Amino acid sequence: MTSSGIGDLGGRPAMPAVVGGTVAEPTLHESASVDDLERLRELLLGDERRELAKARERIAELERAQRELPVRLPGAAVEALRNERGNPRVAAALSEPVAQALGEAVHKHRQGLVDALFPILGPMIRKSIAEALRAFVANLNGAIESSFTVRGLKWRFEAWRGGVPYAEVVLKHRLAYGIDHVFLIERASGLVLHHASAPGVAPLDADAIAGMLTALGDFVDDSVGDDSGGALESAQVGEHLVWIEHGPRANLACFVHGVPPAQLRSLMEQRLEEIHARLLASPDDASRSIGDKVEVRELLDPASLLRDTDEVTAPATTRAPSRLPLLVIALLACALLAGFAWQRWRWNERVDALRARLVAHPGFVLTGIDARPWRALTVHGLLDPDSEPLDALLAHADLGPAVPRLDTSAYVSADDAAVVRRATRLLAPPASVALTVHERVLRLSGVAPQAWIDDALERAALIAGVARVESSLAPAGDAAADARAQITRIIAGLEARHVPFVQDAQPVEGADAIVDDLAASLRRNAVLAPAAGLDVETVAYGSNDDSGLDETNARLRAERAQWLERALAARGIAGVRVADAAGVADAPDRRGAELRVIVREVQR
Numbered sequence: 001m002t003s004s005g006i007g008d009l010g011g012r013p014a015m016p017a018v019v020g021g022t023v024a025e026p027t028l029h030e031s032a033s034v035d036d037l038e039r040l041r042e043l044l045l046g047d048e049r050r051e052l053a054k055a056r057e058r059i060a061e062l063e064r065a066q067r068e069l070p071v072r073l074p075g076a077a078v079e080a081l082r083n084e085r086g087n088p089r090v091a092a093a094l095s096e097p098v099a100q101a102l103g104e105a106v107h108k109h110r111q112g113l114v115d116a117l118f119p120i121l122g123p124m125i126r127k128s129i130a131e132a133l134r135a136f137v138a139n140l141n142g143a144i145e146s147s148f149t150v151r152g153l154k155w156r157f158e159a160w161r162g163g164v165p166y167a168e169v170v171l172k173h174r175l176a177y178g179i180d181h182v183f184l185i186e187r188a189s190g191l192v193l194h195h196a197s198a199p200g201v202a203p204l205d206a207d208a209i210a211g212m213l214t215a216l217g218d219f220v221d222d223s224v225g226d227d228s229g230g231a232l233e234s235a236q237v238g239e240h241l242v243w244i245e246h247g248p249r250a251n252l253a254c255f256v257h258g259v260p261p262a263q264l265r266s267l268m269e270q271r272l273e274e275i276h277a278r279l280l281a282s283p284d285d286a287s288r289s290i291g292d293k294v295e296v297r298e299l300l301d302p303a304s305l306l307r308d309t310d311e312v313t314a315p316a317t318t319r320a321p322s323r324l325p326l327l328v329i330a331l332l333a334c335a336l337l338a339g340f341a342w343q344r345w346r347w348n349e350r351v352d353a354l355r356a357r358l359v360a361h362p363g364f365v366l367t368g369i370d371a372r373p374w375r376a377l378t379v380h381g382l383l384d385p386d387s388e389p390l391d392a393l394l395a396h397a398d399l400g401p402a403v404p405r406l407d408t409s410a411y412v413s414a415d416d417a418a419v420v421r422r423a424t425r426l427l428a429p430p431a432s433v434a435l436t437v438h439e440r441v442l443r444l445s446g447v448a449p450q451a452w453i454d455d456a457l458e459r460a461a462l463i464a465g466v467a468r469v470e471s472s473l474a475p476a477g478d479a480a481a482d483a484r485a486q487i488t489r490i491i492a493g494l495e496a497r498h499v500p501f502v503q504d505a506q507p508v509e510g511a512d513a514i515v516d517d518l519a520a521s522l523r524r525n526a527v528l529a530p531a532a533g534l535d536v537e538t539v540a541y542g543s544n545d546d547s548g549l550d551e552t553n554a555r556l557r558a559e560r561a562q563w564l565e566r567a568l569a570a571r572g573i574a575g576v577r578v579a580d581a582a583g584v585a586d587a588p589d590r591r592g593a594e595l596r597v598i599v600r601e602v603q604r
Contacts, residue, residue: 065180073315115248122273126266133262149167160325177258179302180240183210184275190214193250198302204255213253247272254305264309347373347399349547353398354404356546357558363387363418365411371402378405384413386422396591412464414440419465426463427456433473434488440467446485483532489523490528498594505559507514507593515564519571520596537598540564541579544591552567554580564593 003459077094092214106113137512159166180201184194190213195206213232220232235242240255245268250274255263278295296427298304351371357368363384369379383390383406395405413419414435423435423442433446453473460469474481499516500508523537529536561578568576579596 005509013316020419043256049188056246061413073596085457111248111495119249119273119277122269126269129262129266143598153604166209177256177260179256179260179264179305179399181255181495182300182302182305182540183213183253183255184296184300185210185213185253187247187249187251193295194296196297196300196302209253213251214243214557217244217251243267248277252300255298261309264305267309271305324426327367334354344373345535350398351377353545353547354394354399357393358390360546361388361390361393362415363413363421364408365413373402374400375402376405377402378407380407381409382411382458383408384415384418384422386425387413387418392500392580396500396508414465423463425458427459431489432482432485434485434492436492437466440465440468440514443469444469444473444487448485483528484534487525487532487534487536489527490525492593494521494525499560499564501591501593502558503591504556505563512567515571519568519573522568538573538576539579539596539598540568540576540591540593541596560591560593564595 052283063108063278065217080190138508155169156166159169162169180198181204182194183192183206185191186193190210192206192210196201198517216235230245231246232451233244233246240257241260243254243265245265252265252275254267254268258569264417275296279293321468351369355366355369358364358381364387365382366379367382370376370380374452377397379390379394388393390406391483394406397404419437419440419442420435427435429435429446430448432580433444433448433452436443436445442463444456444460448456451472453475456473457469457471460466474485497514499511499514502508525536537572540561542557542558542564544560548556557580558578561580565576565578576595
């Protein structure tokens with residue numbers, strides 16, 4: 001390919017040949033070559049040329065959109081803010097420039113913003129002042145309520161009947177006030193726009209008063225004023241108290257005698273705001289002629305101000321009588337009733353627990369309980385003289401100041417525990433003999449002299465409550481028999497003892513002494529077991545009364561048994577197995593921890 005052809009591929013059109021200074025017309029062969037070159041250019045550069053054309057169109061469209069952006073921007077911003085929930089980034093993007101613009105406007109046009117916001121800030125400030133005054137009245141109410149004179153009681157009744165705070169009634173009766181003069185003064189020039197006096201009050205030189213107040217205000221502003229807008233708000237002129245409210249274009253001053261209420265200043269703020277909003281809304285208003293307008297005379301009339309000041313508190317005085325005292329009395333009554341019911345419930349719970357333990361006590365039949373809650377309790381019933389005394393059971397009844405008293409009659413019980421104690425008293429067995437009773441069957445075991453054995457077997461069947469006698473007694477003189485008799489006696493003593501608990505896993509005072517005795521007996525057993533040819537296993541278990549849930553009782557039994565096992569281990573007694581009382585025959589119904597001893601013959 002020639003160099004001219006390469007130039008054609010670059011996109012430049014083919015130029016006709018120049019011969020002798022004239023342009024030669026292309027021949028037919030040359031025209032055919034140009035068409036071929038155009039087709040070749042289209043084949044090689046067609047896509048790039050089309051993409052280039054599209055890019056030029058997009059650039060032109062973007063330039064046109066950029067030129068139209070100032071026209072479209074306000075509408076786009078409004079539409080974006082309308083869909084703020086769907087596009088929260090708009091507010092975030094606009095917050096910084098808007099804040100900067102607002103700050104610049106505050107610095108450059110502060111007075112204009114103050115004039116525009118004055119009707120809005122007035123109610124906000126008035127509400128804040130009302131909250132402060134309410135707190136002041138509440139504090140004054142607490143201070144005055146300590147007085148209980150006849151007149152004070154009368155005022156208290158009036159306050160309760162009217163549903164108003166007591167302090168307001170005191171102020172109404174003791175503090176009288178009146179408005180003598182009202183001045184509306186132009187702020188810029190100090191000229192009097194309007195002046196009104198109460199009937200029967202000597203007139204004042206309005207221009208002199210206005211000049212005086214303006215001079216005082218300027219002095220205060222120049223001396224102690226700052227950027228926060230400090231200005232003269234009150235002054236004492238003779239017997240008059242002057243209250244001054246400031247506005248953007250005019251100030252309102254009232255000459256008051258007596259002690260005015262806080263509502264008067266709130267009303268002055270409202271009237272000044274109304275004058276600015278209705279009569280001084282535009283800077284072009286003829287402000288110096290507004291004093292002749294009917295609206296101003298009505299708004300600044302002293303009698304109208306007094307009347308409307310009373311109406312500010314009218315909604316509070318027309319409320320229904322306060323129900324707070326009745327509510328407090330009702331709450332106190334409910335609290336007393338709840339406390340009484342709770343105390344009665346606690347008493348009943350403890351009496352029921354005591355009743356359950358008395359019913360389960362062997363050798364005692366409960367016939368009744370007379371009780372006065374937390375004062376006295378008397379237990380009536382039948383008590384076998386040979387049964388275990390009830391003193392320990394009553395001592396742990398936890399009845400507060402009430403001391404339980406017993407009123408019992410004697411009778412003969414057939415309970416196993418009572419029969420064992422009766423047989424022990426009547427037979428007087430030696431220390432090497434053990435007596436047990438189960439289902440009215442008296443069992444005698446151990447070693448004893450032959451004479452005592454014969455006498456005991458003859459008399460045992462005559463003991464009240466004994467249906468049958470079983471004996472495994474051995475005559476004295478056999479060492480193994482003696483050891484077994486001693487082990488039997490020790491086991492009977494161990495199983496008769498228990499460690500009482502007050503509640504949960506807390507043992508009673510003196511429990512350590514009981515555990516010491518149990519540990520001594522177990523050591524003696526361990527010494528006698530080899531001589532007797534026996535293998536002795538000790539089991540600790542906890543017990544509980546009938547009160548409480550099954551899950552709670554099971555947990556308490558386990559904790560009490562574990563406490564006894566740890567106490568014995570601390571005294572050198574190892575190998576004590578912990579078991580649940582639910583699997584132990586004849587488990588007592590009481591709060592405590594006991595031992596059971598299992599004896600096995602040693603295989604020789």
